[in-house]
Amino acid sequence: MNGENIVLGVTGGIAAYKSAELVRRLRDAGADVRVVMTRGARAFVAPLTFQAVSGNPVHTELLDDKAEAGMGHIELARWAGRVVVAPATADFIARLAHGLADDLLSTLCLATTAPLIVAPAMNQQMWSHPATQDNCRLLEERGVRIIGPESGSQACGDTGPGRMTEPSDLVAALMTPPGAALADRHVVVTAGPTYEDIDPVRFIGNRSSGRMGFAVAAAAAAAGARVSMVAGPVRLPTPPGVERTDVRGAVEMRDTVMRVVRGADLFFGVAAVADYRPRQQAGQKLKKGPDRQHLDLVSNPDIIAEVAALEDGPMTVGFAAETEQLEQHAREKLSAKRLDMIAANRVGRAGTGFESEQNEILLLWPGGERHLGKGSKRQLARSLVSAAADRLRDRESIETRTDQDSRPASG
Secondary structure (H helix, E strand, O other): OOOOEEEEEEOOOOOHHHHHHHHHHHHHOOOEEEEEEOHHHHOOOOHHHHHHHHOOOOEOOOOOHHHHOOOHHHHHHHHOOEEEEEEEOHHHHHHHHOOOOOOHHHHHHHHOOOOEEEEEOOOHHHHHOHHHHHHHHHHHHOOOEEOOOEEEEOOOOOEEEEEOOOHHHHHHHHHOOOOOOOOOOEEEEEEOEOOEEOOOOOEEOOOOOOHHHHHHHHHHHHOOOEEEEEEOOOOOOOOOOEEEEEOOOHHHHHHHHHHHOOOOOEEEEOOEOOOEEEOOOOOOOOOOOOOOOOOOEEEOOOHHHHHHOOOOOOEEEEEEEEOOOHHHHHHHHHHHOOOOEEEEEEOOOOOOOOOOOEEEEEEEEOOEEEEEEEEEHHHHHHHHHHHHHHHHHHHHHHHHHHHHHHOOOOO
């Protein structure tokens, strides 16, 4: 970050005390930092603190006679190489999403053409509220990069997602281009349910909304990958940079996946594929008849197991949606299908899983595990994609060393 100009916006949350450490670490990385504080931020930390650690005057007011004589907010907007808001409160995120500009920081964010990065920090319930999630989604669609929040204990006594990402991790994220983790990679994602038709009116299906799969596809595209998504019947907008193919049943999904997965680097099997389909589909609507009807079912193809068994196939990440014995069933699936990694999530309870914006994931792989915690599906998708990218690099490094060791010695 040598010589980079960073404007750090600090808003009114208890995590503002961490921002002084963030300034120090940004300067250690070589950045020149100027701090803009909202009125709420000044209730938690004095401007003099940030002046001391940044070595620059702190900017606080939009309508400051001395600063605005030279259009100070425009000067700052032009000076910035990047604008980082940490912590970003729910209120600031809402005002930014809706284009309000009633103080120096919000005006600066609208006036700059520099990349904007936001590090949310708030109570876990505020973070989980649909209004906050919608505002974050809108900002991401406009190109704003959101880092965090993390899960853990909070100043209010609650535990959950909402903690500001630690300064050292924020600096590491800022030093890693958002599109670098999977640059030049081909990623295939399945998403949503499959519908297995009984007749032209009825089908066998499940309650998958497709949100998790779409979030994974969006996160992979944001990480620089070329993403092919095979989506079941859902009504969700296609994430930017994602090539989408819509299917209905499991057989159609299988055929499409096997066509696009050849040569792929990474496969995420997020779709909730039906295990069975009717042996025969009636050509006309079945009329009501006897009190009891028997439906003859046959097994659907096991798409993810088939992908995992491909010679020179992609690294394969599966999902295990369970209502009980989550870890046990997920480990059994990881082994039986010979997957590289599996994301276990509990469904069938309020607040997470199907038909919810929230999820909770336990990530497992042979010899390791990581609890991603509870959070929005977008947040968890970013964490999952990052972890998978790390494992992919590790696997390729091992394969490279193995190839080198197996070569005959020369001479």
